[in-house]
Amino acid sequence: MNQEFKPPRGKISQIKGKCISLIGNDIDTDRIIPARFLKCINFDSLGESVFEDDRELLRGKHPFDKEESKDASILIVNSNFGCGSSREHAPQALMRWGIKAIIGESFAEIFYSNCIAIGIPCFTLPKNSIKDIQKYNDNKNLFLEIDIENSFAKSKDLNFKLEIKESSRKMFLSGEWDATSTLLENEKLIENKFNDLPYLKFNSNYL
Amino acid sequence: MQVSQNTLFDKVWDLHKVSSLPGGSDQLFIGLHLIHEVTSPQAFGALKDKNLKVKFPNRTVATVDHIVPTDNQSRPFKDNLAEQMIETLERNCIEQKIKFFNIGSGNQGIVHVVAPELGLTQPGMTIACGDSHTSTHGAFGAIAFGIGTSQVRDVLASQTIAMNKLKVRQIWCEEKLSNGVYAKDLVLHIINRLGVKAGVGFAYEFAGPAISALSMEERMTICNMSIEGGARCGYVNPDETTFRYIKERLCAPKNKNWDKAVKWWQSLKSDENSIYDDVIKLDASKVEPTVTWGITPGQSIGINQQIPHLEDLPLNDQFIAEEAYEYMGFKPGQSIKDTPIDVCFIGSCTNGRMSDLRVAANVLRHQKVSKKVKAFVVPGSEKVANEAKQEGIDKIFKDAGFQWREPGCSMCLAMNSDKLIGNQVSASSSNRNFKGRQGSPKGRTLLMSPAMVAAAAINGKVSDVREFINK
Numbered sequence: 001m002n003q004e005f006k007p008p009r010g011k012i013s014q015i016k017g018k019c020i021s022l023i024g025n026d027i028d029t030d031r032i033i034p035a036r037f038l039k040c041i042n043f044d045s046l047g048e049s050v051f052e053d054d055r056e057l058l059r060g061k062h063p064f065d066k067e068e069s070k071d072a073s074i075l076i077v078n079s080n081f082g083c084g085s086s087r088e089h090a091p092q093a094l095m096r097w098g099i100k101a102i103i104g105e106s107f108a109e110i111f112y113s114n115c116i117a118i119g120i121p122c123f124t125l126p127k128n129s130i131k132d133i134q135k136y137n138d139n140k141n142l143f144l145e146i147d148i149e150n151s152f153a154k155s156k157d158l159n160f161k162l163e164i165k166e167s168s169r170k171m172f173l174s175g176e177w178d179a180t181s182t183l184l185e186n187e188k189l190i191e192n193k194f195n196d197l198p199y200l201k202f203n204s205n206y207l
Numbered sequence: 208m209q210v211s212q213n214t215l216f217d218k219v220w221d222l223h224k225v226s227s228l229p230g231g232s233d234q235l236f237i238g239l240h241l242i243h244e245v246t247s248p249q250a251f252g253a254l255k256d257k258n259l260k261v262k263f264p265n266r267t268v269a270t271v272d273h274i275v276p277t278d279n280q281s282r283p284f285k286d287n288l289a290e291q292m293i294e295t296l297e298r299n300c301i302e303q304k305i306k307f308f309n310i311g312s313g314n315q316g317i318v319h320v321v322a323p324e325l326g327l328t329q330p331g332m333t334i335a336c337g338d339s340h341t342s343t344h345g346a347f348g349a350i351a352f353g354i355g356t357s358q359v360r361d362v363l364a365s366q367t368i369a370m371n372k373l374k375v376r377q378i379w380c381e382e383k384l385s386n387g388v389y390a391k392d393l394v395l396h397i398i399n400r401l402g403v404k405a406g407v408g409f410a411y412e413f414a415g416p417a418i419s420a421l422s423m424e425e426r427m428t429i430c431n432m433s434i435e436g437g438a439r440c441g442y443v444n445p446d447e448t449t450f451r452y453i454k455e456r457l458c459a460p461k462n463k464n465w466d467k468a469v470k471w472w473q474s475l476k477s478d479e480n481s482i483y484d485d486v487i488k489l490d491a492s493k494v495e496p497t498v499t500w501g502i503t504p505g506q507s508i509g510i511n512q513q514i515p516h517l518e519d520l521p522l523n524d525q526f527i528a529e530e531a532y533e534y535m536g537f538k539p540g541q542s543i544k545d546t547p548i549d550v551c552f553i554g555s556c557t558n559g560r561m562s563d564l565r566v567a568a569n570v571l572r573h574q575k576v577s578k579k580v581k582a583f584v585v586p587g588s589e590k591v592a593n594e595a596k597q598e599g600i601d602k603i604f605k606d607a608g609f610q611w612r613e614p615g616c617s618m619c620l621a622m623n624s625d626k627l628i629g630n631q632v633s634a635s636s637s638n639r640n641f642k643g644r645q646g647s648p649k650g651r652t653l654l655m656s657p658a659m660v661a662a663a664a665i666n667g668k669v670s671d672v673r674e675f676i677n678k
């Protein structure tokens with residue numbers, strides 16, 4: 001797990017990192033982060049608890065516990081990843097563990113949009129390609145360079161085209177995925193609004 | 208000259224629109240932001256991560272409601288996590304200079320009860336809160352909706368959110384509610400008629416003589432449950448009833464500002480010939496005391512009706528109806544009246560206000576709660592609790608055998624220790640009857656008006672409150 005967590009900001013056009021593969025279809029958000037972690041005050045400590053129950057069962061043999069994947073940042077998954085409850089805690093937990101991008105056969109819809117909203121690009125590939133990557137990664141650690149502009153990934157031995165929704169691709173390149181920054185670009189307009197709204201004038205003496 | 212044909216929704220939206228975003232949504236300024244302990248901490252965390260500060264701290268107001276215990280509120284709370292959550296809110300509010308109405312301030316309570324009481328909620332505002340029942344504030348002619356954690360972060364950072372404009376459906380209610388029938392019955396009836404998904408993409412404008420005749424608190428009950436009908440936002444055009452309610456409240460405009468405010472508020476209501484995306488008409492005088500029998504707020508019937516047979520329901524509703532029979536243990540064709548009740552709960556942001564307590568107390572006066580029933584009342588706010596005590600209403604409840612609790616959300620969602628046990632059946636004045644909502648995975652909830660809950664408490668079974676008040 002990465003020591004100091006820095007969330008992504010602004011434009012995202014390239015992601016480099018070591019891969020970690022997690023095999024299985026329909027891995028739901030309850031498995032990614034069990035429900036008891038919802039009664040929490042921040043997402044900070046979620047990184048440690050990602051896949052908590054699965055990891056507990058596997059006693060150190062879970063991919064997220066293996067020594068060689070400790071600093072991985074690109075997650076390779078199978079189909080319908082992130083199904084179940086809509087909790088934003090799930091992608092937050094992955095991100096705080098160190099995941100910066102996910103490549104999979106398919107993603108659950110809400111999980112996908114939660115990922116986009118916090119700056120984790122999700123790419124898709126056909127079943128067989130995913131299998132190949134997962135197999136390769138088992139043998140030697142795969143280090144990928146993802147180019148979002150061209151939806152392309154390359155490594156020492158492998159090169160492949162990635163699929164990503166066009167609207168998402170654009171949002172990462174322009175930085176618009178990061179709603180807060182996009183909204184703050186109009187700071188002047190926001191301040192004008194604040195000064196113009198009638199009720200903020202006649203209420204000014206209280207709050 | 209062109210006559211304006213705008214709804215209040217259009218007017219308020221356009222006034223608050225900051226820009227059109229490249230992605231196609233609008234950037235909307237939020238006039239009032241309400242926060243509580245459950246959905247704000249992660250948003251404050253995100254702000255810190257981004258090294259940002261709250262942009263307009265005096266446009267956000269905080270209180271604590273979801274996790275507070277209602278039996279013993281002394282600190283630290285027994286539940287460690289609950290204690291941690293309130294401490295975090297306290298800390299965030301101090302750090303970011305946000306006004307916080309804490310326990311003991313005299314103004315703590317359920318966020319949607321507190322803001323109107325303080326006069327914070329006013330016509331023409333955009334109001335957001337990380338809670339789906341923010342629609343409540345629409346009763347004042349505000350555009351108010353619930354938002355998610357990322358949007359709470361956006362409002363804190365920029366006082367704006369990105370959102371697509373909603374369509375507007377007018378729900379015109381003719382005539383008047385009859386005696387013993389309340390706002391809760393009307394809104395349950397509306398949701399039953401339109402369905403729980405009909406409101407998706409819409410704001411609901413509640414209008415017509417039956418709505419104009421309602422008090423502010425009753426209007427809040429109606430707007431509160433817009434979200435149960437799928438509408439993120441519901442509103443009523445402001446009128447004299449609205450202004451009278453706001454006047455003299457702590458945060459209401461004062462003196463000269465008051466006159467200015469009223470003049471502006473009057474200009475906001477939907478224009479005479481407003482164009483709506485849809486209009487629905489109904490006759491409020493036909494509504495009966497209404498009770499839910501299923502696991503969605505749309506599955507309700509009049510007190511004298513029978514639980515519907517599968518074949519009497521639209522095809523789309525049959526699947527969930529089957530699930531409901533099974534979960535609730537009801538048979539099609541069975542009466543809802545006389546269903547035995549284990550727990551009676553009066554409270555929540557739907558029906559935890561002064562008028563709700565008064566109505567229930569009127570039913571309970573000189574009566575006793577059935578021995579088989581556990582009954583408790585949780586006032587919506589400290590203000591409600593104090594006022595009730597002044598009027599002696601707490602005493603009526605206690606004499607009848609109700610437990611009198613401290614303000615909070617309590618068994619509306621059971622994040623504190625007030626929970627159903629096993630498959631207990633509750634008669635509840637709250638807003639959601641989803642499986643497991645009231646704290647037990649098998650618990651069963653029947654939604655109804657506070658008066659009907661009181662009647663159920665006395666008889667130990669679902670009863671027609673009109674038999675009590677028409678005596």
Ligand code: SF4
Pocket residue numbers: 272273317318319338340555556557615616619620637638
């Ligand atoms: S009373 Fe119930 S619905 Fe209202 S804010 Fe609290 S938990 Fe939500």
